[in-house]
Amino acid sequence: MSTTSSKRTAYSLVGALIALVVLSSTVHRWNSGGDSHLDRLNPTVFLRDPTNSLSYRNHLERTTSPPSQITHSPTLTFDHIYVLSLPTRQDRREQMEELAKAHGLRITFVDAVNKNEPFIRWIAERAVEVRAERLEIMARARKVDVSTLGGLHIGNDWLVQTPSPDSARPFPPRNDPRYASHGGNWVEYLEAHASAGTLDQLVPSDPQLNVTAALWDPNERIAGRQVNEGVISTFWGHTRAIKMILENGDRSALVLEDDVDVEWDLERLWSRIERRLPEDWESAFLGHCWGKELLKPQYLHPHLHRSSIPLCLHAYALSSAGASHALSLLLNPWTAYQTAVDTAFPSFISFNLLNSFSVDPPLIIQRKDGPSDIQQGVGSKWRGLLMDSTVERIRRAKGLEVWEDMYDENNLDPATVFRCVRASEAFVSLASLSKRRILIRAVAPAQLRHDTEMPLAPALRPLDRPSSCSRMLYQPHLPSFDSIPLSSLARNPPHALASYGVVRFNSSLARSSVLVSHLLARYLAIHRSAGRSHESSRLRVVSPLKKTRERFELLP
Template sequence: MPSLGRTRWLILIGLPLTLFVCLLVSQNASDSDRGIVAAGGRATSKLKGLGLHIGSTAMRYTNGPARWLRMGLTGEAAKESELVDDIQIAPSHISADHASQISLAYRNKLKEIRPALPHSKTLGFSRIYVISLASRTDRRARMKRIAHALGIELTFIDAAPKDSDLIKWIAERVVKVRSEKRRLIARARSVDEAELGGSTVGSVWLAPSVPWKINPALEQPSEETDWEGTDKVIWPSLKKDHYEGMDWVEYLNTRPDPYLTLKPDDPDLNVTSALWDYLDSYAARQVNDAVIATWHSQTRALHKMKENGDTTALVLEDDVDFEWDIENMWNTIKTFLPTEEKPREGSEPWEMVFLGHCWGAETSRGAYFHPHLYRSYAPRCLHGWTVSIAGRDRLLRQMSDPWLAYQLPVDTAVSTFIRAGALEAYSIEPPIIIQSKDTPSDIQPGLGSPWSGLLQDSTIERIWRHDGLIVPRHNESVMQRDPATRLRVSLTRRAIMQRWALGPQADSKEG
């Protein structure tokens, strides 16, 4: 009987305790079916207590039916991570759409983490200049919309109208200089004047009257320039009394309002006919009113930088589009550029960088310490570039040579400086700024050339999608392929052939 009494007491005490434990387990399982939210620093211990295992692609609750949550974490590191805030364990009956939303939880969490560098309203430059005709309010409105989207500030520079008296005044002087330059070089070469011409990089018209400072490591073979005999020419001074003792370019650049004070002798001058080069059959390379206006506008941007004391500046045309993440891209790439503080063997401090360019075979010289940074080869187009103080001064000096100024398109002149080793320039490839080709061109008929380039994540396309507009599809047919694409294909093919020819030597060099 005594033993029976003890048994009765054990039953009376043990049964309620057993029921209590069962209720706790049941409640725990019920909570997990409804989903558990792990928050703050308590998340890690709670997840461990429930038997959660986090792998490279999923997190599973093991105390019952499998529950999966896609994650970007790996193994034990994920369990201990502070980034498990707001992790949700989804019930098995969840819909596919809801599961997809939950799978982005970690990505969205990371998007909230701010970059190490604070946002700069000028992308890290002293200023961002936009060259734009005052009359093109459509383009200015478009650029302001892009600036608002990127959170940046723009400074507009009024471009020179191609039909202004000033452009005719400049053209008259370019015609006179070219005529005299032809005579002097023909005599130095002992050839007929009709044999001189050409509008490509290294053209005879871009031969300098004052020797440039050259970096031998960048200088291209002499056969790539048509400057034979120009070093023997004695270039007469073009300083005139009616220019107040200055040459015509210096006089032009010092006028407070050249549009009002400089008038041509012949208001009806046909610039294209007067400067037509019969040795170049490609009409797009001929000098016309728009070419002269563009040179003047780009020069004004350099002078503005000097007036404002900018240490660097990004200069844009008003028809561009940006990579959405351009700030982070530029902040990363620029750290690989050689500077006074961070010199690199065989390199002078950088002077110019092309964030945008076209048709230049920029990968020809190989990547420069970063897979998207290259020493410039012969970039065309000036829709997105930056210069240092040294680069600004060198460009102004070379572009103000009265025997060279305005003789050809300004981008051809800049490419000539680069090929001659007279400018420390770099190009980002692929470009992170492109010409959008979605508004009428100020230089060519219609939208200009049919090739606009491609971005990974276009800012203007994001804006269009936000506005509910249809984004046009990039169409590059085999019969009308972008010259930049053809250049990349040919350069890649050439690199593959060179590697094949070298055989094992190529691998040993890379190793």
């Protein structure tokens, strides 16, 4: 018995001795900067690991980032990602599935409709009827001739919510006896058939109706804005996507068209932007084109702005409240299908009816690699630019040719022109202060008229030449002088310039380029701050150099 006890005691002593030796060795290696796997558990060693230059950065990333920035979400920060696509275009759907797979995303397809479906012409007939009634109501309310009404620009007469801008009284209810079962509302009648799956029962009275001719707006000079079957089918498709957001009870959702390309770091970039949105946001444009989204200041993030007039609907997000609000505006029987849906959205935003935000530069662009399925032509010829294209990476991985973006100063995306105004080359050169001659070059036509006079200082200092578009991109483009925003100079120059003591104003500066407006405001501000006397100089178009460029000289 004593022998057994002695053995146990000996074994215990040996075990304790071994444990002490191991512990001593471990502590020694830990204190001497050893590379044992236990070192990874030591915060001091982890933050000063000489073999990993990013150890401290990685530590900060893990310990200080919001969960949405370090945890992958298959739907980004949304409940769903919807992709509007024709069921017959399996090639497009495969491309979108491949794009989603590259980001580990889960997408839900929303079926678009072919523009040749009979019910599309049925909708067109109803739109023609509404337009005729609307014209009469607006003409009476405004006391104008019907021939003066119309146009398909942003904020046009077909989308305003009241017959007269001088009254808050809305359009009267439309009580069409043909749709008495739905309160006389033709849109509700249409939606009921959609829910019942009986759209094939909506047959136009004229199956060969020329939709473009029937809805032609003589006051719209741009033919591409006219309403056609493709415009109506696109409008229908986007309302299907928005209805799905509400039917699924989504708190928020992203709607994409099926021809997009996205930033390779989309999830990381968007997660940092999304958390800056206010709680009451309704729509957010992750992609847009031709817009002026830099008009408004940055909103808590360098890439986030309150929306101005975001054009195109290839990538937009809606909150639950935003989806409900947007759908009620789009399906108002007085406005539904009267214009393109991507005219309606920015119009409602310009009317301050949607609390909307835009990401600029966009995180998602249109691919522009083929004709549109539901609209005529291929749309805009400008593809847009990304910092790191996912589509390009996919093509490289397959060994396919990747397109090269070629810079052509005479073929720039209008949004790029607006944003940068050829920022890398735009300049003001003072050939001689004594001659007081200033040469201004800008890409976009400034449309300054002849014989526009304004006071200018005898001597003006040159502006710094912007080194690149990116430098101008995040600088405030529209500073205020004497509490008059520069945007008012572009929108309503007679009033704005009069505030600066304009001697004579014979014609409009409306729609002048941002660069020219910016320069004029700078000149006038310098003049006023210096307290110099008013000396009139004539600013006039000297000669057009190219279709997309005009030269202006400020002459003594």
